[in-house]
Amino acid sequence: MTHASTDILIIGAGIAGLAAGCYAQMNGYRTRIFEMHTQPGGLCTAWERQGFIFDGCLHYLFGSGQGQPFNRLWQELGAVQGRAFVHHEELLRVRDTNGRTLIVYSDPDCLEQHLCALSPRDRTLIKKFCAGIRAFTRFDLSLLQQQPKTLMKPLDWARLAKHLLPYACPMATWGNRSAQDFAGEFKDPFLRRAIPQMFAWSSIPVMVGMSLLASMHTHNAGFPVGGSLEFARAIERRYLELGGEIHYGSQVERVLVEDNCAIGVRLYSNEEYRAARVISASDGHNTLFGLLRGQYVNRQIQRYYNGSLPTHAQLQVSLGINRDLSSKPHWVTHLLDKPVQIAGDERDELGIKHYCFDPSLAPPGKSVLMVMLTTHYDYWQRIYGRSLYHAEEIQEAQILVDQLEQIYPGIKADIEVMDVATPLSYERYTGNWQGSSCGWLLTKQTLPLLIRGLPKTLPGLRQFYMVGQWVEPGGSVPVVAMSGRNIIQQICSEDRRSFVTQIAT
């Protein structure tokens, strides 16, 4: 069955797809979004189990502070109005078995004092690092994404360069070092072990971690009360209010192309929808090699998907606990003396987080507790489809619970519900290739790609666009929402319309 044509069809109701839909509607385009799942948000999600809400995404939201970078974007998308945010004074703690603890304060003065107390002989390095964080409190990250690179005129580039110039030195110094590299510069043995964990992943460019602390310090990287799914639902509401149409349970099977021009989509239900333009806000690999049958890729794109760019997958064990943990620090990475074998890898550390800072996520007096580990997609894929997979899920969860018992004695008896999400869960629910949580992982190698941006159109294919985390290295919800915004600005420019935006009321 073929349906009447519209202006723009969007594949995927993740944050990028919803944002593209909102801005298209604001600019007078008629749009339809097709989403294979039954709810909005994609990776920006949470799930309910026996009265506990397990959040699968946001630790911090850039743009949570009024008047600060990215905040206007969220106001336009109706995502922050009336929403409370939790602003933590520390990102996390890293603790060894002797009780030595690195507290990652967001305030650079507190952090400097604390680090110097932990290791006076590393004072020079610490001072340089904290000075960098102070500098980044004035850095506007959103300027890098503020308009489509394709529309930037020499004057725009000059303006951007002028803003970046004062940060050229900190960017060159800290953009080119991972947390792991940075740790190697410390003399203190505890800090050499703890520093790689201070931003939760060791290959993160230090500059990105510093920007995160700087944004937390200026109260522009809070946790949205109610969690990630509620946050996504607010953008869905905005889209529907703007007159958009979402088709849930509608998986796109292919993009229809005539004379190298995208003309619509076909769903697995065999229904066909036509449009003047198609935007894919869904997984990059499936878009290129599934929906478009690999017909519009050049050698560079092939290289990306053949392994030249890294991805990131995680194992998340979520627990509903009949115990109030609110007096404990909310996020602690424990450095283990004896490594544990989990999902095929030896682990020297274990990141544990509770969500008592948002009481809406658990019944009164109870807590959500989460263990998060980086893992290999291939490991889970190899055992999938065999009874091994579920046995393995349970076994890994049990190993983690045994570890937890040593940290919180008696906790085993307080567990009311347990949920395991592997990279295959992320893949199944969101279609993301290799279960990746962010598209291409942000490392010192991929950071320049984030700044330059990847192409949003494909060689030889007209009226087709890509947005979201597979064309914005590092992903993250503000960056993918900007990706959706930018593509509509580009489309407006192609149609010689002025691009308009409105703050939601």
Ligand SMILES: Cc1cc2nc3c(=O)[nH]c(=O)nc-3n(C[C@H](O)[C@H](O)[C@H](O)COP(=O)(O)OP(=O)(O)OC[C@H]3O[C@@H](n4cnc5c(N)ncnc54)[C@H](O)[C@@H]3O)c2cc1C
């Ligand atoms: C554990 C975790 C923690 C994170 N923490 C943070 C954080 O603290 N801060 C932050 O800013 N970001 C964080 N992120 C990253 C952020 O969530 C993602 O980068 C962002 O949500 C990606 O959005 P997207 O719209 O590009 O893609 P997705 O969310 O993947 O959306 C794509 C959508 O397309 C749909 N789809 C796929 N294929 C089809 C098809 N064929 N037909 C129809 N629909 C289809 C999917 O179901 C999905 O809804 C985190 C991610 C994870 C997993």
